[in-house]
Amino acid sequence: MSTNEPETYSALDAPEYAPAQFVRWFREVAPYVHTLRGKTFVVGFGGDLVQAGALNALIQDLSLLTALGVHLVLVHGSRPQVNEQLRLKGFSYQFGRGIEPTSPEALECAKEAAGEIRLDIEAAFSQGLPNTPMSNAHIHIISGNFVTAQPVGVIDGIDYKHSGKVRKFDLDAMKKIISHGAVLLMSPIGFSPTGEAFNLAMEELATSTAIALSADKLIFMTQNSILKDLQDNVITEIAREDADNLIRQGHLDEDTACFLQHASNAVKRGVKRAHLIPFELDGSILLEYFTHDGVGTMVVEDTLDDLRPATVDDIGAIVSLIEPLEADGTLVPRGRNVIERDVEKFTVLEHDGIIYGCVSLIPYPESKMAEMACLIVNPDWQGSGEGEILLRHAENKARALGVKRLFVLTTRTSHWFVKRGFVQGTINDLPAEKQMNYNRSRNSLIFIKKL
Incomplete structure (x- = not known):
């Protein structure tokens, strides 16, 4: 009909x-x-x-x-x-x-x-x-x-x-x-x-x-x-x-x-x-x-996709990205106060005014190393290479700071990093300051990439 x-x-x-x-x-x-x-x-x-x-x-x-x-x-x-x-x-x-x-x-x-x-x-x-x-x-x-x-x-x-x-x-x-x-x-x-x-x-x-x-x-x-x-x-x-x-x-x-x-x-x-x-x-x-x-x-x-440094106005959005991964154990709990303290270390990925991804870069100048942390993309917006965008940004930012090696700590996404040129390391490969703060109870795997 x-x-x-x-x-x-x-x-x-x-x-x-x-x-x-x-x-x-x-x-x-x-x-x-x-x-x-x-x-x-x-x-x-x-x-x-x-x-x-x-x-x-x-x-x-x-x-x-x-x-x-x-x-x-x-x-x-x-x-x-x-x-x-x-x-x-x-x-x-x-x-x-x-x-x-x-x-x-x-x-x-x-x-x-x-x-x-x-x-x-x-x-x-x-x-x-x-x-x-x-x-x-x-x-x-x-x-x-x-x-x-x-x-x-x-x-x-x-x-x-x-x-x-x-x-x-x-x-x-x-x-x-x-x-x-x-x-x-x-x-x-x-x-x-x-x-x-x-x-x-x-x-x-x-x-x-x-x-x-x-x-x-x-x-x-x-x-x-x-x-x-x-x-x-x-x-x-x-x-x-x-x-x-x-x-x-x-x-x-x-x-x-x-x-x-x-x-x-x-x-x-x-x-x-x-x-x-x-x-x-x-x-x-x-x-x-x-x-x-x-x-x-x-x-x-x-x-409209835009990478930019995070500001204090972005703290709420960053927290909302991080909290689900903290709740399921993927990320170590940080607390809002830690994010507020380190907000200048974050970069956010924004689309038409909505923040849907972030990454943090923590440099260790004496060792010429840096830690990439909190690389997160909203699950509903994954699949178009957003993680790659954040990774490349972190690598370029690290190179600009004179960093020679980039490392991550992960418990669940090791294959993703291996595919992108990271190799597994040990605690002894980390900067001395990071070795002292390494959370042994989580037993996170360490992956390092030469830049």
């Missing part, structure tokens, strides 16, 4: 529901939740999302983000609906991707389609049935004439008629609305000071809105317009310059190139992050934000 509903899949479809797993997940997303409040997200989606029946699921997820303090701006498109209106009225002309002339008849179709979708969005946000994600949501959604538009004009001899582009925004009014917790809804119709209406491209309107508001995120909900590598794996993060290079190569399909170009333009002009997210995946906007790698493609000015 065929329906208009998109084929989706959900975490709730898992064969077993484990309360402990839910609690663990809820605790793991806490760092992301802390960073949400007060952030501005501009979310753009086309009429294809509405046509696919994915609007209600998206609204439910967006209502959760607003409950967590996100300032939300929605920008919708209506291209498939406009084309359907044109067809029903007997016009053979159809809008494709990119800017095209808009006749007076097509403008009327655009108005009708935009009005219909705007009402559908307002209705979706008004849901409040018990035992549904929208229960007790009480979200106000406000739309209006916030966009001043101007005609595209005549280009290369072609009169684009009622096709327009953004001239300016009523930013004071827009900021006031979102600061009071309401959702701002932008339709792809703009008005000139003379009262004329112009048909706007959703992608350009969303990008211009994000730039004007200095948004934290521009999010495009797309259909099959995320980047993948040669092995068909999603490219979850790409630097803006690399995105521009891909576009110039000309191998991307038209839709992906269009979305990627707007995402790149937004980042270039100050938007912190721009995302291409597949709307056919249920909960994709939540998965993109609340998981380390996400499910779409994120465009950034530079890659």
Whole structure:
């Protein structure tokens, strides 16, 4: 049986529901939740999302983000609906991707389609049935004439008629609305000071809105317009310059190139992050934000993984990484006071503001040796070479200090170090100071690497 509903899949479809797993997940997303409040997200989606029946699921997820303090701006498109209106009225002309002339008849179709979708969005946000994600949501959604538009004009001899582009925004009014917790809804119709209406491209309107508001995120909900590598794996993060290079190569399909170009333009002009997210995946906007790698493609000015020296503000995050390994005996208990005392010896691995790895380097200058300790990567974020990154950093830092040999003490990860050039040593190989402090009851194995 065929329906208009998109084929989706959900975490709730898992064969077993484990309360402990839910609690663990809820605790793991806490760092992301802390960073949400007060952030501005501009979310753009086309009429294809509405046509696919994915609007209600998206609204439910967006209502959760607003409950967590996100300032939300929605920008919708209506291209498939406009084309359907044109067809029903007997016009053979159809809008494709990119800017095209808009006749007076097509403008009327655009108005009708935009009005219909705007009402559908307002209705979706008004849901409040018990035992549904929208229960007790009480979200106000406000739309209006916030966009001043101007005609595209005549280009290369072609009169684009009622096709327009953004001239300016009523930013004071827009900021006031979102600061009071309401959702701002932008339709792809703009008005000139003379009262004329112009048909706007959703992608350009969303990008211009994000730039004007200095948004934290521009999010495009797309259909099959995320980047993948040669092995068909999603490219979850790409630097803006690399995105521009891909576009110039000309191998991307038209839709992906269009979305990627707007995402790149937004980042270039100050938007912190721009995302291409597949709307056919249920909960994709939540998965993109609340998981380390996400499910779409994120465009950034530079890659977000960052190694940096730890500060006192990172102590809590370091403790949270270390405590589980202390509890199971992998690491010797240190205590928060020890970490506070030695915080300058730590380096942290950070992704988009979340610390998910650390390593400590303790030098013994007289012996030209150094101990690498607390090399930890959050278990949920392992598998992409993060441990290697921390190891190389520790080795380079040690070399810069004149260290000739790097050593580690371990009870459970000896094979990992052996594969990376460490050889087993004895207590007598350690610096004299470390020999005196060696905990014989743990009987840790000693591995040394020449630098």
